Amino acid sequence: MFSGLTRRGLLSGGAIMSGLLLSGGRARADAPPGAIEYPVQPDPTKEQGRLILDDGGYGSRSQFESEIRWRYPTDSLDSSWSMTPLASGHGIITPSGLHFERHHGGIPTIDPATHTLIIHGLVDKPLRLTMADLRRMPSVSRIHFIECSGNGLTEWEKPTLKTVQGTHGLTSTSEWTGVLLSTVLKEAGIQDSAAWILAEGSDAAVMTRSVPIDVAMNDAILAYAQNGEALRPEQGYPLRLLLPGLEGNTHIKWLRRLEVSDKPFMTREETSKYTDLMPDGTARLFTLEMDAKSVITFPSGAMKLPRPGFYEISGLAWSGRGKIVKVEVSADGGKTWTEAALQEPVLNKSHTRFRMPWIWDGNEAVLQSRCTDETGYVQPTLPELVRVRGTKSVYHLNAIQSWHVAANGEVTNVHA
C-alpha cells in the first residue's frame, strides 16, 4: 500500500516543490535584479518603521497573530482549565502566554516580597524561606513538560472535541529554573522516617497533594522561573513545585508549605479527585506518572489540506518516565508504520518534536503516531487501553490519536 510516508533523506531534489505547487509562483526568470516586481502594497521599505522601545521595553506579538488558549466550558470560571493551541506550535518550547492552565480557585495575586515557603514536619530544622532566600540557593534549569492527567478526558468513549487543542492541549513545555527540592530538604535535615511530603498552595482552593519522598529527593524543583523570566501568575508566581513526569495537579502552584510525614495525607485531591475508576468498581490511587503519549499536531482536526502533494507531518511525543526513543507514523490507520525524525536534542521528560515527510495522493487517509519511551513502553491503541482500564477512569488517557483525512482534504477527529 502506498502510504506516501518518506524518510527525510530519501526525498529527491525538486520533490518538495513539485509536491507543493507553489502558490506564490516563480519570479520572472529573465528579470534583472533591479527589475523584480514586489507585489506587496504598501511597500514597507517606503515607510519609517515603528521606533525602538515604543512597546515600553517588553515586546508583544504581532497584530496578525491571534492564537489563544481555549477554555473548556466548565460551569465555573474559578475552577476551570484552558488549553494550549498545539496546532500552531513550533519546536518544543511553549510560549509562556499560551501555557495551559488548570485552576481550582482562580489565580491569586502574590507579592514576592512577602511570600514565604515553610518546611516542617519530620525535619530537624523547620524553615521559613523567603523568595530572596530561595534565589540565593544553588539552582538548576531544565526543560520539562507538564501534562494534566485529565488531558483527553472527553475522548474515552467517542471522538468529541474537534481540534488537537481540545483533545491534547493540557500539556506544555518550558525551561524551568529553581532550587532542587532535595537541596532544601537536606538543609532542613530530613528525617529517616520521611516517606511523603504534603505540598500546599496559596490559592483560594488551598490545593494540596502528597508527594512520594523518592520523587522529592530525585528531580523535584522549587521553580521560580519559566522560559528565562519569573513564573507567569497562571503558573504559580512566585513559586511552584515542579515534579517532572508526574501529573500536572501535583505541581502545586503558589507554593507556601511543605510538610514532611511518614504517610500520605489523603487529601481531597487524591481521594475524591484524581483517582481512576476501574471497571471492577475499585479506583486506582496515586497514579502519578504520566505514561508515554504522542499526537500529530499537523495536520490535525478541523484543518483542511488545500490539495494533494507534499506535507510535513509534525507532532509531539513525551513520557513521564524519561526520554522518547522512537515515534512511528502511520497514514493508513495503523496498518503500516514509518519511523519519524526526532528533533535533537531529545530531552528527559520533555516534549519531543517529531517530523515526517508525506506526499498525500488525495485519497482518504488515517494519520496516527505511536511513541516508545526509554523504558520500552509503547503507546497503546484506544481499544488496548480500554480493555485494561474501561472508559470511566477519566484520567490518564494516553492512547494513539487518529485523524481522518477526507478526499476533499478535511481533517477530523476519529476513533479508528
Add this chain to the structure above:
Amino acid sequence: MFSGLTRRGLLSGGAIMSGLLLSGGRARADAPPGAIEYPVQPDPTKEQGRLILDDGGYGSRSQFESEIRWRYPTDSLDSSWSMTPLASGHGIITPSGLHFERHHGGIPTIDPATHTLIIHGLVDKPLRLTMADLRRMPSVSRIHFIECSGNGLTEWEKPTLKTVQGTHGLTSTSEWTGVLLSTVLKEAGIQDSAAWILAEGSDAAVMTRSVPIDVAMNDAILAYAQNGEALRPEQGYPLRLLLPGLEGNTHIKWLRRLEVSDKPFMTREETSKYTDLMPDGTARLFTLEMDAKSVITFPSGAMKLPRPGFYEISGLAWSGRGKIVKVEVSADGGKTWTEAALQEPVLNKSHTRFRMPWIWDGNEAVLQSRCTDETGYVQPTLPELVRVRGTKSVYHLNAIQSWHVAANGEVTNVHA
C-alpha cells in the same frame, strides 16, 4: 589564597544555609501543623483569585515584574539598539519580549498573507515563496544565540557602562523554527558558480548583507518562529534569516529577497559599517563568526551583596564556532581558576548557563569567567585582545569581563 569557590559536590550539608543567614527565619520548631503562622497579609487563600482567561487567552507577566530592555542612547530612535536584562535572566532561553533589538530603520509592519521571499540570481529556477509555501516545507527547530557584533563596544578603552545589561546585553537565545536555507536553495537549483548570497530585508533601511555560500548551505535557517510561536515583530516577523554563530546584523530580518552570486555584494553594511579598524589603519572585512565569550551575570555591575556568605555565581557562555566545553571562574582577578558546572544539555551555538558555588568572606574580590569552545579557543583577556586588535575596531569585543566586589558588597565594572 582563599577564593571561596567550591565545586558543587564538595558543599557539605548545612553549608548553604549557614552561609545564607536566612532572612525569613525559622518556623517555630514546636509548632503543630495547624498552628503555623502565615505572615502574609492579606492571605491569598481567603480571596477568590482572578478568573481563568481574564487575560484574553494570552497571558502576561506578573504586575510585580518590571525588567525591560534598555535602549542605548543613540541620537536617533529609528536606528538604535536595546539590550536584554541579562542580570535577571534564568537558564538559557531569553523571553521573546526581552530579546535584544538592533534596528536600522525601525520595525516594519508586515502582513504575512502578502509577504513573499524571492530567490534569484545563479539558480536554475527563480522562486517567489509565500509564507504559506515556506510553512509547508520540511522544517527544523534549533536553540541558538544571536549576538550583535557591537556588543561591548563601549568597553574597549575603559569600563564605561555600569551593568551587564549595558556591557553584554546585545545577545539573546531562542528556539528558532523554520526551513533550512539549503532546502530552498536546492529546490531552486543553485548553480556551481554560486559563492555568495545577498540577503535583503523589508525594513526602511533595506538592510542587506552578503552571506558565504558554505554558511548558507550548512545550518542557515529561514526562520518564521521563535520560542514556539511566530517571530516577534522586532525579530523580523514574519521571516528572518538565521545564520547560527555569525554576527547579528547578518541575520536579516523581515527577509524579502535572496540573490545568489559568484562574489560578495560589498554593501554599505560590509564596507562602511561592520568592518573592524586595525591599529595599522587597515580594516578587517567579513569578520562574521562570533568568537567564544562568557560573562558572569550574577553578581554583576550595580548589584550589592547584602552580606558575606554563600552565593551561587552564575553566567552565560557561547561560541559562534560550536559548543562550549569549559567555563572557569576566578574570584581573584584571574590568579586562580576553578571549573564551573555547565547546564545540560550544552548546545551548539547557544548560550550555555554556568554555575559556581561561592562563599564570600567579605573581602574585596574580582570575579571573572573564561570559556573554552570545542575548537580549543580560549576567551582572551582584554590586554591580549587589544595587543592584536588595538582599541578602535568597535566590533567583536569578546574579552574576559571583570566585576569588582568591594568589602561593602558593591559590585562594579572594572578593567582588571
